[in-house]
Amino acid sequence: MRILVTGGAGFIGSTFVRHILATYPTDEIVVLDKLTYAGNLANLPPLSTTPRLSFIKGDICDETIVEQAMSDCDTVVHFAAETHVDRSLLQARDFMRTNVQGTYVLLEVARRQQVRHFLHISTDEVYGNACSPDGVSRPSQETDTLLPLSPYAASKVGADTLAFSYWASYGLPVTITRCSNNYGPYQYPEKQLPLFILNALEDRPLPVYGHGEHSRDWIHVQDHVEALTLILHQPESRVIGQIFNIGAHEERSTLQNARVVLEILEKPESLLSFVEDRPGNVQRHAVDTSKIARQLGWRARIPFAVGLRQTIDWYHAHPTWINTIKEQRNEFLAAALQRGMQSRSVDGVAH
Numbered sequence: 001m002r003i004l005v006t007g008g009a010g011f012i013g014s015t016f017v018r019h020i021l022a023t024y025p026t027d028e029i030v031v032l033d034k035l036t037y038a039g040n041l042a043n044l045p046p047l048s049t050t051p052r053l054s055f056i057k058g059d060i061c062d063e064t065i066v067e068q069a070m071s072d073c074d075t076v077v078h079f080a081a082e083t084h085v086d087r088s089l090l091q092a093r094d095f096m097r098t099n100v101q102g103t104y105v106l107l108e109v110a111r112r113q114q115v116r117h118f119l120h121i122s123t124d125e126v127y128g129n130a131c132s133p134d135g136v137s138r139p140s141q142e143t144d145t146l147l148p149l150s151p152y153a154a155s156k157v158g159a160d161t162l163a164f165s166y167w168a169s170y171g172l173p174v175t176i177t178r179c180s181n182n183y184g185p186y187q188y189p190e191k192q193l194p195l196f197i198l199n200a201l202e203d204r205p206l207p208v209y210g211h212g213e214h215s216r217d218w219i220h221v222q223d224h225v226e227a228l229t230l231i232l233h234q235p236e237s238r239v240i241g242q243i244f245n246i247g248a249h250e251e252r253s254t255l256q257n258a259r260v261v262l263e264i265l266e267k268p269e270s271l272l273s274f275v276e277d278r279p280g281n282v283q284r285h286a287v288d289t290s291k292i293a294r295q296l297g298w299r300a301r302i303p304f305a306v307g308l309r310q311t312i313d314w315y316h317a318h319p320t321w322i323n324t325i326k327e328q329r330n331e332f333l334a335a336a337l338q339r340g341m342q343s344r345s346v347d348g349v350a351h
């Protein structure tokens, strides 16, 4: 395969790239990434010594660059997106542009260039709160109504349904995956777990939104990319035009996570800091993964307790990566504050 990976310098995209390069010795990868604040070339193996990896810096909304990047690829794996819910509440425009318009450009070019497989990476945020049509709380199924509760989630519904429509209307060979909350090495410290880990390491408060009882299903990023790889290596008839939930059945509340991070790092509970909740914060995200288990035989294998310790060890062992990210974060924060954004919403930290 020659795979175009959009957003391949981000957290999940780069884990996917490293996994493919390590596991499939003949596959080649072209990464297309805009290198926004969350994209980082340090997440990828060195380009000079990795001949099967090439990199193009560019925007997925730019049709000319997308055409060039996709020109000799048979497969597209589309990760590129604005992903942070807090930011979407202040800057929804960026989310509509990259997530909706960018996905549209990719689908159009993929249709013209007749790619063999377009794997669209979506999210369980599209479902809103996990519940059945009669309102009873239960893990979301692929056929559930999509009820996004944030501009981020709405933009992903736009992208996800556009991708589906390109399969239905034009026969573009699309598969859509909706994964739960990822954690693991190389995650930008704006999302809950890496932010808690870095703040705890530096004896800074861990901001817990609202009552801290909101829960998510936590999946290690390695499990996620292994599920994606499995999908890519299936016969077409099993995966084209299909939507698959991906999750680990590791539901934990924010408060549980904050406490366990403090416990592992032997930090005091006094670092817990209850702050105002995020508007529209989803109470419970959880996905029913029986379809991918039944049809493809996949299930997550990394227990949360093991994955979290490994992730904390990784952040401990990578101060250089953390310092680079911090410099980028400070530059971004200064620019955002100049534009009038509130600081908590751009770096996740209550000031």
Ligand SMILES: Cc1cn([C@H]2C[C@H](O)[C@@H](COP(=O)(O)OP(=O)(O)O[C@H]3O[C@H](C)C(=O)[C@H](O)[C@H]3O)O2)c(=O)[nH]c1=O
Pocket (backbone or CB within 6 Å): 083, 084, 085, 086, 123, 124, 125, 179, 180, 181, 182, 190, 191, 192, 193, 195, 207, 208, 209, 210, 212, 214, 215, 216, 254, 278, 281, 282, 348, 349
């Ligand atoms: C950053 C942060 C978050 N929170 C709370 C807010 C939520 O109730 C929960 C998780 O928040 P986070 O922003 O880490 O993730 P989600 O809003 O669940 O969304 C994430 O998982 C889905 C699948 C995606 O698709 C998103 O791209 C990804 O960002 O922790 C806090 O209490 N404190 C904090 O500092």
